[in-house]
Every structure is written in structure tokens, then in C-alpha cells.
Amino acid sequence: MAAAQESSKFCEAFPMKSGDGPKSYAKNSTFQREAVDVAKQLIVKEIAEKLDIDILLSSKSNTFHIADLGCSTGPNTFSAVEGILEAVQLKYQSQMMNSQVPEFQVFFNDHTTNDFNMLFKSLPQNRPYYAVGVPGSFYGRIFPNASIHFVHSSFSLHWLSRVPKQVVDRNSPAWNKGRIQYSNSTDEVVRAYEAQFAEDMGCFLHARAQEIVHGGLMVIIIPGRPNGSSHSDSVANATLLLVGSCLMDMAKEGVLLEEKVDSFNLPMYYMSPQELEAAVEQNGFFSIERLEYLPRVPVDDTVSEQLASHLRAALEGLIKQQFGEEILDELFDRYCKKVEEQFSILEIESGKPTHFLAALKRKAN
């Protein structure tokens, strides 16, 4: 058996800013929370309509296993888990005797470098579930066969397992000079990112198909781009493009080395619902029960600061590693100003939603 072998292939980890200081991920995830709140209602509906409560039958322990993949340190993960748990309880109560409502065990997963100490200290008191932490990349196997009844993953699947190798290789036609991601880049770079995404999504679905019980559900909330839009038309890519442009400004002013920008790329990819559908079809073990855009978070005049805090919490680790801690304040100050100047960039495809929710059911074969 090679439980860990399989996942140790995925060696790169991109932890969110840990701890609970003012710049931490825990304090700067409101962008996600708003989408999670909307998604919550859809999850409740999905559980009520689609969850097969017989999946626990013949399980000795009568325990319902929920996994949150890419949990970071909270608080969004706790709020999402509570919503799921209440919906499952309701479903059991409505269909069976109260005494048969299961116990719950929740598996909080993230990279080994995630701040699990902080996650564990933040666990809600009096939580109605048994909590465990699961270190490892969700692009590999992290659970035994047929051991999970419900998988949730929110704002995590846009992180690739790694930066595609070619884009940082000077001798490759896909070398991504002067940019930090694929949108607005050459076709070769775009194709390299698309291929990495396809490989990663394949691994993700392959692993989950083994881990989720037949009839089990998986709900994923994905920051992506609308069907039929180009990569550069996506708001997420537009905001990252501005980070790259700030870095290049700083390189031109001599604050940092241009080579450092050339060799820096973000391991993020914003898929469309169609791309997800294609991956699910190729995998073959899941049916798509729901695929739905989430409403866009309305933009107000504090958006530039919010975006800067949000991005900083998400990217600080990666940027520090490449450019050093000393550039962080300046970079995000510049970023904040650039967003204010180019406010219209956030209104790309105005009104068109970008985040979406997918509910998949593990087929019974």
C-alpha cells in the first residue's frame, strides 16, 4: 500500500498566512465568506434532496464522515461544516427515528505546512462533532477507500499542485517572462497552465472517487470564470495581473530584480464550469447533480483595501519566499493604489458571475 507515497508526489505547498494577526488569512477571508453564505443555502438544499441516508447502513459505528479540503485555519471552514452537519441531521430526523441520527466526525484537511495548531485552537467549543486534522495535498490520496460520506471544498481548487515547469524554464517556448500568471500571456503559457489544471483535476477526482462512499456527495465552491469567456476576461485573473504589473513597476524602478519576476509564477488557475464538466466526464465516477453560478459580491468603495488585504493574506507566503519580506508593504500599497486607479478592471464582464458551485454524487458503479 502506498497511502503516503501517492500524495508525497505533490511536494509543493502554498499555505495561507498563518496565525490570527491583522494580516492573517483568518481575518481576511470575508470575500470567501460571502460566497460561502450563499453557497450554504444551496448545500442545504442539495443534502435535503440528494443525500441518500442509507449510505451509513452496515457501518458499525453509525458515524457520518465529513471532509473539508483546503480548510486553512478558519473561521469559514467551521461555518461551512456546521451548515452541512445541520442539514444532514435534519435529513435523518425527517426520515428516521431521532435515536438513529448519526454521530459526526469532521476531517479538516490542508497542506502539511498549514497552521494546524491554530486551526485546532480555534475549533468551536461545544462542537457537535469529533474533529481531526488531515495533513497532505488533496491532489493525492488522503483518506482510506470508501471512508468519506460528504466532501466540501471551498475556494481551494483554484490552487494548482504546482507551477507548470515550462513557464519558469528560460529555454522553453512557454517561458513566462515578465508576468506572474497565464492570462494576457502567450498561447504556450496558457496551454501549460491548462495542462497542469487538467492533470491536477484528474488526480483530484481520481482520489476522491476512491475515498467517497458510493452515493456520497461532494460540494465544491470554485472561484472561476464564466463559460465562454477568455482567461483575461476573468476578474480573478485581472486582479492578479495587477499584482504582476506592480512587481514589474518595482523591477523597473530597481526595487527588485526583473529576473526574480521572470522566475516567479502563481500556481493558480481559474476554471470554467465547462472545464469542470469535462474533467468529471473523463473521470467517470461522479454524476453532476448541480452546477450553478454564485452571485457576485457587490463592489463598494472599500474594495481596493479589501482586495489588497485579501490577496496579501493569500499570496504573502509565496511572495515573501521569492522576493523577501521587505517588499510586502510597498507591493500591496502600490496594488491598492492601482486598483483605485483602474477601478473599471473589477467591473470586467460586469454582472457576470465568476464563482460557481458544483455538487457531485459518487456513482454506485
Place this chain on the structure above:
Amino acid sequence: MAAAQESSKFCEAFPMKSGDGPKSYAKNSTFQREAVDVAKQLIVKEIAEKLDIDILLSSKSNTFHIADLGCSTGPNTFSAVEGILEAVQLKYQSQMMNSQVPEFQVFFNDHTTNDFNMLFKSLPQNRPYYAVGVPGSFYGRIFPNASIHFVHSSFSLHWLSRVPKQVVDRNSPAWNKGRIQYSNSTDEVVRAYEAQFAEDMGCFLHARAQEIVHGGLMVIIIPGRPNGSSHSDSVANATLLLVGSCLMDMAKEGVLLEEKVDSFNLPMYYMSPQELEAAVEQNGFFSIERLEYLPRVPVDDTVSEQLASHLRAALEGLIKQQFGEEILDELFDRYCKKVEEQFSILEIESGKPTHFLAALKRKAN
């Protein structure tokens, strides 16, 4: 349900020194490792003779669940788990087709304040099991009903859930003035510690009886004292007595306040095999399959330094909290000298073993 309510009663945590520096627990647990190595052979034997491989039948996932309670940050926990896993594999291979050898999921448990980040980073590469971390006191419920097949706990059950309240209460007849634990103390203090032990052990067995599947095994390795010996005759208590005596010396010399010693007590208790038997009988859900002393680790001329490092790794957190970090070096230098002067104290009841191993089986009711 009150999964967390039950365990949140147990609010005190006594983490081992975290990280992997020269004074860390990870680097100073050779005393335990030697006993663990001897215990390993007994565990293998116990699994070969007593494990009922049918306990996995009717489990959908065919996963064997091992829990290590009080795992700290390693490396002993990994070595123990590997031994158990290999023995279980062997048992399955000898009795069933190879294809039916189960997968393994290992639950590493310790207090919420344990350094799980370090534990996760130290997990062996290519481990043949799925690893998870479980934060919380093992004196409360930490797992769902009937969800664990094998429990292992090594050198953890001498930690009480708390210091008995009376011994730090100036107005109680059990006030433990001028001492930091119960041996060589008054009858009232001894009784307070004995009562705390009995309560804790009751909670421990009560929780495990619910969590372990019928027919499941629990092997615990306990640093204790021989049957029929007094508390003060135990080597473990003798070594702790010397720590107390160093603290009192320092108080008399004005290095620290005597009141600080008066209000400081160690939450540790060294039980005898008979005391364990009584607790198991009272609980009623386990049969004792084996109860056996482990051989004493031979003492050589580096023992004083080894003991000082070992005790420092175990007690540093508690002592720092009460007396401040600045006294640590001096305290353990004094301790080391005192052990050298009073070498004979380590030969108390010379030859008599103190650590013991108990193998319990969850009755099928």
C-alpha cells in the same frame, strides 16, 4: 450530542517541549524509547494471539483504525505505530487472502496545545497508513462510538487531567506546602492524588469503552510503581522529589519565592498494576489479557545528564509557567548535580521494575 462538551471539561493541558531543538521532547525521549522497544515485542505477540480479525467484518471501508493517545511529536509514536501495523498485517496475511489485508488509518492524539505542526512535518515519508491528528484530552471522548480497532498509549497515563484542587489550597488539610508532588507528603495529599487518579482513570476507561469496537485491543505502557511498594519507593517519584528539593533550595537562597513552590504541584501519578486492575474491574467493559512489568533500563554513568534532559523536556512548560524561563538552566544544573550526589536514589528497590504494560480487550458485552 456533546462530543466536545464532554472533553472540554478537561481544560488543563501539559504539553511536552515542542519543536525539535536540543532540549525538545522529540530529542529527549530515549528513556521511553528503550521501554517501547521491549514493549513492541509484547505488542506483536498480543496481536498475533489475541486480535480478532473479524472485527473489520461488515465495515464498508475495510480500514483498520489505530489510535495513539498522548503521541507528543514523535519519533516514538511513529515507531510504535509501525510495529502495531506490521503485526496486524501479518495476522491478516496469515489468516486470509493477501487481497483482504486492510488499509490503515492512524489517529495521533494529544492535547490541543501539542505541537501538531511539528508532528505532521515529522510524519515518515512513504508511510503505509493515512495519518490524522486528533486534538483533545484523552480523559474525555475524542472518537465516535465503536470507531477504533486498536488503541496504543505509551508513557502518557501518568499525566493526570489536573492537579488535585485541594493540594494548592492553603486552607485545605491537603495543602502541599514546600513540595511539588505527593510522595513523602502527608496522608491527605496522597489521598487527594489517589482520588484524582481514580477519577481520571475511570473517565479514561469509560471513554475508551465507547470508542473501541467490541473485540478491539488497547495496549498501554505505564511508568508506574511495583505492586506492594509505597509511593516514595518509586524511582519516578524519587526523581521528581529531587526536582522539588532543588526548587526549595533555590527558594531558601532567595532565587525564587517559596510561595511559588507552595502553589506548584505536578499533575503526575505513578500507579501500580493493582490500581489499574481495580479501575478496569470497576469499569467492567474490558478484560485484562496481559499485565506485565517491563525490564528496567540499566543505569550508566551518563544517567544524571540523561535524566536532567529527559525531565526538562517533560516539565519545562509547567515550570516556566510558574517560575519563569530564567530559572530553567540553573534548576536543571542543580538537579543534575543532585542526582550525581545521590546516585543511590536511582537504585531504590534495585532491580525491581517500575514500568508495566497492560493489554486490554473490549468485551463484546
